[in-house]
Amino acid sequence: xxxxxxxxxxxxxxxxxxxxxxxxxxxxxxxxxxxxxxxxxxxxxxxxxxxxxxxxxxxxxxxxxxxxxxxxxxxxxxxxxxxxxxxxxxxxxxxxxxxxxxxxxxxxxxxxxxxxxxxxxxxxxxxxxxxxxxxxxxxxxxxxxxxxxxxxxxxxxxxxxxxxxxxxxxxxxxxxxxxxxxxxxxxxxxxxxxxxxxxxxxxxxxxxxxxxxxxxxxxxxxxxxxxxxxxxxxxxxxxxxxxxxxxxxxxxxxxxxxxxxxxxxxxxxxxxxxxxxxxxxxxxxxxxxxxxxxxxxxxxxxxxxxxxxxxxxxxxxxxxxxxxxxxxxxxxxxxxxxxxxxxxxxxxxxxxxxxxxxxxxxxxxxxxxxxxxxxxxxxxxxxxxxxxxxx
Amino acid sequence: xxxxxxxxxxxxxxxxxxxxxxxxxxxxxxxxxxxxxxxxxxxxxxxxxxxxxxxxxxxxxxxxxxxxxxxxxxxxxxxxxxxxxxxxxxxxxxxxxxxxxxxxxxxxxxxxxxxxxxxxxxxxxxxxxxxxxxxxx
Amino acid sequence: xxxxxxxxxxxxxxxxxxxxxxxxxxxxxxxxxxxxxxxxxxxxxxxxxxxxxxxxxxxxxxxxxxxxxxxxxxxxxxxxxxxxxxxxxxxxxxxxxxxxxxxxxxxxxxxxxxxxxxxxxxxxxxxxxxxxxxxxxxxxxxxxxxxxxxxxxxxxxxxxxxxxxxxxxxxxxxxxxxxx
Numbered sequence: 001x002x003x004x005x006x007x008x009x010x011x012x013x014x015x016x017x018x019x020x021x022x023x024x025x026x027x028x029x030x031x032x033x034x035x036x037x038x039x040x041x042x043x044x045x046x047x048x049x050x051x052x053x054x055x056x057x058x059x060x061x062x063x064x065x066x067x068x069x070x071x072x073x074x075x076x077x078x079x080x081x082x083x084x085x086x087x088x089x090x091x092x093x094x095x096x097x098x099x100x101x102x103x104x105x106x107x108x109x110x111x112x113x114x115x116x117x118x119x120x121x122x123x124x125x126x127x128x129x130x131x132x133x134x135x136x137x138x139x140x141x142x143x144x145x146x147x148x149x150x151x152x153x154x155x156x157x158x159x160x161x162x163x164x165x166x167x168x169x170x171x172x173x174x175x176x177x178x179x180x181x182x183x184x185x186x187x188x189x190x191x192x193x194x195x196x197x198x199x200x201x202x203x204x205x206x207x208x209x210x211x212x213x214x215x216x217x218x219x220x221x222x223x224x225x226x227x228x229x230x231x232x233x234x235x236x237x238x239x240x241x242x243x244x245x246x247x248x249x250x251x252x253x254x255x256x257x258x259x260x261x262x263x264x265x266x267x268x269x270x271x272x273x274x275x276x277x278x279x280x281x282x283x284x285x286x287x288x289x290x291x292x293x294x295x296x297x298x299x300x301x302x303x304x305x306x307x308x309x310x311x312x313x314x315x316x317x318x319x320x321x322x323x324x325x326x327x328x329x330x331x332x333x334x335x336x337x338x339x340x341x342x343x344x345x346x347x348x349x350x351x352x353x354x355x356x357x358x359x360x361x362x363x364x365x366x367x368x369x370x371x372x373x374x375x376x377x378x379x380x381x382x383x384x385x386x387x388x389x390x391x
Numbered sequence: 392x393x394x395x396x397x398x399x400x401x402x403x404x405x406x407x408x409x410x411x412x413x414x415x416x417x418x419x420x421x422x423x424x425x426x427x428x429x430x431x432x433x434x435x436x437x438x439x440x441x442x443x444x445x446x447x448x449x450x451x452x453x454x455x456x457x458x459x460x461x462x463x464x465x466x467x468x469x470x471x472x473x474x475x476x477x478x479x480x481x482x483x484x485x486x487x488x489x490x491x492x493x494x495x496x497x498x499x500x501x502x503x504x505x506x507x508x509x510x511x512x513x514x515x516x517x518x519x520x521x522x523x524x525x526x527x528x
Numbered sequence: 529x530x531x532x533x534x535x536x537x538x539x540x541x542x543x544x545x546x547x548x549x550x551x552x553x554x555x556x557x558x559x560x561x562x563x564x565x566x567x568x569x570x571x572x573x574x575x576x577x578x579x580x581x582x583x584x585x586x587x588x589x590x591x592x593x594x595x596x597x598x599x600x601x602x603x604x605x606x607x608x609x610x611x612x613x614x615x616x617x618x619x620x621x622x623x624x625x626x627x628x629x630x631x632x633x634x635x636x637x638x639x640x641x642x643x644x645x646x647x648x649x650x651x652x653x654x655x656x657x658x659x660x661x662x663x664x665x666x667x668x669x670x671x672x673x674x675x676x677x678x679x680x681x682x683x684x685x686x687x688x689x690x691x692x693x694x695x696x697x698x699x700x701x702x703x704x705x706x707x708x
Contacts, residue, residue, distance in 0.1 A: 031598055031599060032569075032570070032571055032597065032598045032599070034567075034569065035566065035567035035568055035569070037565060037566035037567060037568055038564060038565065038566070038568040038690045043566050043567075050688070050689065050690075051688040051689055052687060052688040052689055052690040054688075055687070055688050059599060059600075059601050059602075060599055068600070068601075070604055072601065073601070074601075089689075146407060146408070146418050146498045147498060148498075149498040149499035150499040150500065151499050151500050152411075152498075152499060152500070157408075158499075159499070171565045171566070172565070172566060172567075174566065214566070216565075216566035216567025216568075217563070217566075217567060218563055218567070218569075219567075219569070220567070221566075221567040230498075232498050232499050233496055233497070233498055234496070234497050234498075235494050235496070235497075238496045250567075250569065252571070253561075253569065253571030270420060270496055271420075273420070273485075
């Protein structure tokens with residue numbers, strides 16, 4: 001029985017390691033970026049990068065190989081398609097590909113290595129006055145990013161993680177309607193961290209449709225979203241309705257604390273096939289206590305009830321230390337937990353990422369998890385390598 | 392870059408998609424194999440167990456395809472309702488017998504290019520691509 | 529309390545105020561904060577800072593090129609916007625009669641002083657909120673004031689569509705001791 005469970009759990013791990021929406025570098029707090037709106041079209045980060053964000057990619061993210069005198073500027077390396085296409089001011093766009101290979105190892109299965117295509121996305125935003133239209137479109141292997149799929153037939157599997165219309169009501173307030181990532185916790189790149197998957201707030205494919213308001217002014221930032229469900233999922237009874245939101249305060253240029261809250265109700269939960277109410281409430285922090293080091297942490301209470309039964313309580317959390325050895329090379333260690341009725345699962349991550357060329361990075365992860373089962377904890381090991389390139 | 396794209400056909404972290412492709416159905420719900428949350432230790436459904444018994448291995452799509460074929464050839468009926476598992480998947484019912492009346496979840500448009508709805512984003516992107524190409528011309 | 533009385537009490541407490549130079553002791557922390565759109569913020573600091581005195585005023589100075597924000601290119605842009613070559617120093621001048629030093633027997637004092645902030649070669653009035661604490665030797669200060677770079681003739685910074693609000697604030701923490 002244990003072998004069966006382990007084998008299927010490995011399948012699940014594989015699923016969780018499929019596509020990833022990239023470019024959500026919460027460790028930028030180390031460079032004094034406590035918010036994301038200047039670098040990303042989505043004010044909470046992730047996804048399409050603005051012209052300013054592209055420039056920052058050259059300025060402080062990638063390893064500088066060239067001499068950078070006082071006259072140095074990012075130049076065409078930061079432009080879309082390296083400047084081959086001259087974009088009008090009203091349009092920002094980008095394409096990104098992320099792929100690699102993973103090796104899984106568990107006590108009951110032979111180690112296996114398999115390739116993964118995580119991203120093959122085109123994203124764009126058109127701005128007309130105060131109105132913005134944002135969309136992403138990608139093609140992936142069948143079975144990947146199912147939740148974001150818009151079309152599948154025998155030859156193609158198209159998906160759109162995000163598409164929304166927004167209005168910049170003021171310079172501080174943006175109201176959007178459409179499909180977008182939920183405002184909850186730290187928007188980390190490790191989308192399969194338990195803190196993301198157990199709250200269904202990862203930036204891979206957990207986006208939902210709804211109406212979202214983001215306010216950022218001075219040291220405060222708040223975002224709330226009324227969730228209408230994933231409209232790409234049918235029948236409608238599977239869709240979750242509710243809210244998700246966060247509020248954050250920058251205590252200083254390198255310390256942000258925040259709180260998040262989420263509640264959703266589905267007539268028929270996609271996992272349990274029951275009427276289900278999910279709640280998550282927690283705290284998050286991003287800080288850089290010393291130069292080069294970024295600490296990202298969050299902890300959440302999980303409240304789950306099905307068919308009106310008494311709620312069961314759980315919790316999850318993630319804490320990561322990211323150290324930039326020299327500009328462009330990051331090493332990180334992270335710990336995580338997921339406490340559910342079956343027990344408490346524990347995980348540890350070791351990662352290295354090198355932004356070694358313009359718009360290009362190489363990342364290697366080692367993930368060890370002690371997965372709670374009814375018969376105790378079972379270990380799993382994964383090594384994941386990936387190459388990420390964007391235009 | 393080509394090797395990354397060509398790797399798409401070999402990706403094994405996509406078992407629901409493999410089922411969908413093999414049977415030409417929508418990707419099945421997580422609940423077909425998982426009882427409760429899709430986390431470690433919850434694969435306890437009768438259908439999931441049948442797949443394992445039929446030789447399913449981790450990260451091995453061929454084993455999944457073979458296991459599905461085995462279930463089909465043997466007419467495995469995990470929930471004992473008189474309809475084989477594969478037939479239930481083809482019919483869009485639950486091979487675990489807990490919700491045969493429940494329509495299976497589906498994402499996006501399958502096998503068609505139905506206008507509107509979820510394709511709005513795709514349409515937007517196609518328009519933008521057109522603008523870009525025109526500028527280059 | 530008249531300004532004369534203020535000066536007298538100050539002189540009693542800190543003899544070096546008799547037009548002598550002040551030395552800074554320990555670490556000084558000179559910072560500024562600027563906001564951009566949607567919560568975007570720039571926080572800068574200077575490792576260089578000096579305090580001097582004229583018969584009428586206290587003068588606090590920071591070299592423009594010593595102000596950094598943690599990103600070199602942004603610093604370069606900032607120094608260019610401030611035309612650091614032509615206007616190498618920013619100064620805050622506060623008349624002594626605007627300052628209340630800790631009175632004899634008191635450890636602390638605080639107030640709001642009307643000073644003059646010079647940046648980019650342009651003088652503008654500055655309302656400085658300050659607090660002082662008498663140390664064994666010297667005085668520790670905490671001060672803050674707001675300024676507007678546009679009012680000082682500096683164009684609003686704009687880098688690739690991201691602008692910086694010209695309304696900014698500055699803070700200072702330092703300890704002064706009598707010069708030898």
